[in-house]
Amino acid sequence: xxxxxxxxxxxxxxxxxxxxxxxxxxxxxxxxxxxxxxxxxxxxxxxxxxxxxxxxxxxxxxxxxxxxxxxxxxxxxxxxxxxxxxxxxxxxxxxxxxxxxxxxxxxxxxxxxxxxxxx
Numbered sequence: 001x002x003x004x005x006x007x008x009x010x011x012x013x014x015x016x017x018x019x020x021x022x023x024x025x026x027x028x029x030x031x032x033x034x035x036x037x038x039x040x041x042x043x044x045x046x047x048x049x050x051x052x053x054x055x056x057x058x059x060x061x062x063x064x065x066x067x068x069x070x071x072x073x074x075x076x077x078x079x080x081x082x083x084x085x086x087x088x089x090x091x092x093x094x095x096x097x098x099x100x101x102x103x104x105x106x107x108x109x110x111x112x113x114x115x116x117x118x119x
Contacts, residue, residue: 001118003053008107009046012073015100016042018093019076026088034088038079044072045104052111059115070108077101 003009019042026035048069055061077098084094111118 001053003050006049006053008104008111009049011100011107012042012045012049012069012104015076015097015104016046018097018100019080022089022093022097023083026083030086030088034079034083034086038076038083041072041075041079045069045076048072049108053118056115056118062115062118063112066108066112070105070112073101073105073108 016039019038023035023039048065052062052065052069055065080089080094080097080101083089084091089097
């Protein structure tokens with residue numbers, strides 16, 4: 001099973017790319033406070049998913065790494081809210097990205113709840 005074929009990975013990857021594109025418009029003075037962290041957290045979801053799939057033989061490690069992916073997803077949601085509060089992301093884009101974050105979170109939870117389906 002290839003991680004790049006999983007719907008959760010595809011969705012998280014698409015979200016990370018969307019965040020990268022929108023974050024290009026953030027003001028330069030926000031590079032360290034919002035731009036880098038939101039890019040990093042969104043990309044970390046994909047990285048942790050990839051790592052989890054390589055650990056799936058060991059259920060506890062697999063689930064722990066999925067918890068890390070879900071945590072990064074939660075961080076991304078918070079960074080999105082902060083960026084929107086600063087008017088760096090418009091309402092329509094925010095809703096779309098938040099919806100994708102929520103969907104990714106549900107898929108990650110499903111992977112944690114049913115590890116045998118991903119062996």
